[in-house]
Amino acid sequence: MWGTTLVLALKEIRRHLMRSFLTTLGIIIGVAAVITMVTLGKAATVDIEEQISALGSNVLIVFPVQNEQGIWRPFDDQDIVAVREQIAGVEAVAGSVSSDVTAIYNGQDWDTRVEGVSNEFMVARSVDIAEGRQFTAAEEAAGDNVCIIGQTILEELFVPGTSPLGEQIRLNKVSCRVVGVADSRGIGGGNQDDDNSVLMPIKNVQRRFVGNDNINNFAISYDTNVDSNAMIDAVVDLLRERRLLLEGQNNNFDVIDTAAINETVASTVGTLTAIVAAIAAISLVVGGVGIMNIMLVSVTERTREIGIRMAIGARASEVQRQFLTEAVVLCCFGGLVGILLAFGLSVAVSAAFTLPFIFDPFINFLSFAISALIGVVFGFFPARRASQLDPIEALRHE
Amino acid sequence: MSGEPIIELEGITKTFGRGAAAFKALRGVNLTINRGDFVAVMGASGSGKSTTMNIVGCLDTPTSGVYKFLGNEVQSLSKDQRSLLRRKYLGFVFQGFNLLARTSALENTELPLIYHGMDKAARREAALKSLDKVGLVPWAEHTPGELSGGQQQRVAIARALVTDPTVLLADEPTGNLDSERSIEIMELLADLNRSGITIVMVTHEPDMAEYAKTIVHFKDGLVERTEYGSKSGNGHMHAGQEGVA
Ligand SMILES: Nc1ncnc2c1ncn2[C@@H]1O[C@H](COP(=O)(O)OP(=O)(O)O)[C@@H](O)[C@H]1O
Ligand SMILES: [Mg+2]
Secondary structure, eight states: OHHHHHHHHHHHHHHTHHHHHHHHHHHHHHHHHHHHHHHHHHHHHHHHHHHHHTTOSSEEEEEEOOOTTOOOOOBOHHHHHHHHHHSTTEEEEEEEEEEEEEEEETTEEEEEEEEEEOHHHHHHTTOOEEEEOOOOHHHHHHTOSEEEEOHHHHHHHSOTTSOOTTOEEEETTEEEEEEEEEOOOOBOSSSSBTTSOEEEEHHHHIIIIIOSOOBOEEEEEEOTTSOHHHHHHHHHHHHHHHTTOOTTOOOSEEEEEHHHHHHHHHHHHHHHHHHHHHHHHHHHHHHHHHHHHHHHHHHHHTHHHHHHHHHTTOOHHHHHHHHHHHHHHHHHHHHHHHHHHHHHHHHHHHHHTTOOOOOOHHHHHHHHHHHHHHHHHHHHHHHHHHHTSOHHHHHHOO | OOOSEEEEEEEEEEEESOGGGOEEEEEEEEEEEETTOEEEEEEOTTSSHHHHHHHHTTSSOOSEEEEEETTEEGGGSOHHHHHHHHHHHEEEEOTTOOOOTTSOHHHHHHHHHHTTTOOHHHHHHHHHHHHHHTTOGGGTTOOGGGSOHHHHHHHHHHHHHTTOOSEEEEESTTTTSOHHHHHHHHHHHHHHHHTTOEEEEEOSOHHHHTTSSEEEEEETTEEEEEEEOSSSSSOOOOOOSOOOO
């Protein structure tokens, strides 16, 4: 009986193909919107998490801030040594200095930043080498004119396909040889493009670009078993002591935890996704109302058919089941088409925004189940109305 | 020739509406129809013929009186039980054919069997057998729109027959047909009656009533008189009532 009811419903839908399609459009759009939003939200979260983890998890970044008198006090080598040696659980400490420069190659110039770093910085900040090599110990010690360029520099100054390795580029008046290309570092602590930078041995940058031994900021990577709050407290205590701050005086430096940023951003994206998906879900409900509307029209249109079915012995429950099945089948079709549409949309949008495409079986299944449920809920009233028609009246209906 | 009573109406009344607008369509109908009978119900328009047929067909319930179908009182049955009674024992033929549009003759004929829970192959076989009885097998795949009125009514008869009903109820089955098609339909009904099926038919045409074995005349919601012929077919009886629709 159920099989027959299903076949009947399919026939009825095929009989009015165009109308059936238009009827389910609301469901199609609703399902497609919900799935696409959730899929893209997930993709964005994963993408952001990947970019942030490129900073290195379990990394603290320490930088000076102005005190109440507006004095800005940088760090020095001794601070780095102290952190490395006096705090338990510290794995690497890497200081850096930076200076804005103009990079010139082949007659083209490009505004960028030179960062004085060490190989330890590469470890602490998880900077990978895409091409070429890191600095040698000798280059670090001597402060040689060698550099590792970021992806943005590669794109802006070099002809695609040519290797920059071994080329001489000029940074302001200093000429240096490219020994490596860094992998994309993703978004940084601020809103700057970390790929728009030239890395050089820190000694060289201090000597030739900034003219002192200061350290702008430094990164501390630490053992994953150490609690990040305990680590932050230890660093703050040590630095307050080294910077001779009295009790009651504010810190003239700041310590940020990349893991905390990570969590905040991920949860923000999660909340946004939920809000957008909820808005999209409203269109599902609107789609359900559309189904109800057309089912009511259909019941009126087919009043005589209902009368015939009742005359030949269909029970009210059987008439109700027929119309309910039609509504549910319509909605399930809408759900399926919506899922296909969402798949296409998600793939296309992910590609356009270079996000990863992650198929989420749960949201697809859930959306399908909800569309079937909408069929039941919004099909119920029209089906009930059909089943309660008076057969004599129905047979007389024009 | 006549067997045991199948349909017994005793003092059936039907009032439509309430209060001042109340209208007594039936005012105490007594009628017994036996197995194997072919009854023609005649009478002026508005005399209560269709109302009686609807009650006999369990599509409507009387306001008062007793209706026994095969000895069972129908008014005690629930709505669903009346549906099952129609499904099992009754076949309907209407003036307006009432076929499903854009649905083939075969599928129209199969329709009642869906509610008998038959599988597709069995439905098809039974429907073709039924279409064969009305001579429409070559038209099985045609939709009502592609068939003449007479052919459509024959499909309707095939649909009514497909469940092997005990009683065939036909309310003005030839009302929408010209006289030639009407005669074809009447001969078909007379044939079916000869093969054992009980037929109750409403008509206002004396020529059509002549095919019946019994003619019941209605007037103002009451049975005015009943004529008994010798047999169906050529027995010429004279309907004394004006057959105005
Ligand atoms: N549903 C109804 N509501 C009100 N009056 C009705 C209804 N059905 C029939 N009637 C009235 O009952 C009377 C008998 O109707 P009917 O049995 O259809 O007559 P006919 O003999 O022409 O078939 C008519 O006067 C008709 O107007
Ligand atoms: Mg009538």
